Amino acid sequence: MIHIKTNAEVELIRESSLLVSATLSEVAAFLRPGITTLDIDRMVETYIRDHGAIPSFKNYRGYPFATCISVNDAVVHGFPNQHELRDGDVISVDVGVFKNGFHGDSAYTFALGTVTPEIASLMTVTRESLFRGIEKAVTGNRVGDIANAIQEYTEKKHKYGVVRELVGHGLGRHLHEDPQVPNFGKKGTGAKLKENMVIAIEPMVNLGVKEVFYDADGWTVRTKDGKVACHYEHTICIRRHKADILSSFEPIIKQEKSNAALFSDY
Ligand code: MF3
Numbered sequence: 721m722i723h724i725k726t727n728a729e730v731e732l733i734r735e736s737s738l739l740v741s742a743t744l745s746e747v748a749a750f751l752r753p754g755i756t757t758l759d760i761d762r763m764v765e766t767y768i769r770d771h772g773a774i775p776s777f778k779n780y781r782g783y784p785f786a787t788c789i790s791v792n793d794a795v796v797h798g799f800p801n802q803h804e805l806r807d808g809d810v811i812s813v814d815v816g817v818f819k820n821g822f823h824g825d826s827a828y829t830f831a832l833g834t835v836t837p838e839i840a841s842l843m844t845v846t847r848e849s850l851f852r853g854i855e856k857a858v859t860g861n862r863v864g865d866i867a868n869a870i871q872e873y874t875e876k877k878h879k880y881g882v883v884r885e886l887v888g889h890g891l892g893r894h895l896h897e898d899p900q901v902p903n904f905g906k907k908g909t910g911a912k913l914k915e916n917m918v919i920a921i922e923p924m925v926n927l928g929v930k931e932v933f934y935d936a937d938g939w940t941v942r943t944k945d946g947k948v949a950c951h952y953e954h955t956i957c958i959r960r961h962k963a964d965i966l967s968s969f970e971p972i973i974k975q976e977k978s979n980a981a982l983f984s985d986y
């Protein structure tokens with residue numbers, strides 16, 4: 721069942737989503753070679769709790785951390801660990817918060833130091849594909865219109881691998897609500913988009929093949945060919961002519977630009 725939110729509920733989801741964005745901007749300021757993804761997870765959990773919220777992912781279906789941090793060939797759901805980050809690492813950070821009874825969910829991929837032009841372009845194209853999906857997230861369209869826009873741009877145009885096993889989702893009082901929002905599919909198919917539906921759109925795109933596997937921890941999703949993957953996610957509200965993006969990359973990009981340890985291609 722798809723829940724349609726009231727405007728007041730949308731504003732609460734915006735508050736949670738903007739807290740996620742602020743958290744990700746803290747990550748952008750914090751990232752440097754030598755720190756571990758567990759350091760990031762601890763910082764994030766403290767920041768979220770200090771802001772009167774709860775990390776949505778912690779204990780969700782047994783997930784043991786506040787963040788998912790997926791480095792290089794890890795696509796999503798990476799476990800924070802004690803491995804030190806270094807120059808050239810591609811780091812996807814996914815954060816959710818629960819505040820005032822509503823979740824917000826967003827993810828961003830960072831690169832430490834220098835990355836190859838191929839990786840820089842994967843990051844740019846994946847981020848752009850998210851916005852191409854968002855352009856289709858308007859009243860009267862269908863979920864398949866969003867999915868198709870993302871797939872056309874990343875897979876057909878740029879020949880990257882689009883992950884099939886994991887998808888975007890509705891959210892609100894629950895982290896995962898209907899409908900599922902895949903990053904591949906046919907125009908004009910799937911659930912009809914209605915005003916005040918709130919969904920998370922989250923393309924997961926691989927430099928190489930689309931196939932992935934779960935590693936031994938039972939959560940971390942990795943590319944089958946070991947090549948780099950990236951992941952961007954926004955929480956958005958369906959509106960009549962233009963989606964309302966409830967999370968924001970602006971604070972993240974601002975920090976990213978001012979952190980000399982980070983690669984930034986803006
Ligand atoms: N953004 C991801 C999702 O919506 C994060 C969920 S991680 C989990 O599926 F640990 F909470 F499952």
Ligand code: CO
Pocket residue numbers: 825826888889920922953
């Ligand atoms: Co999500």
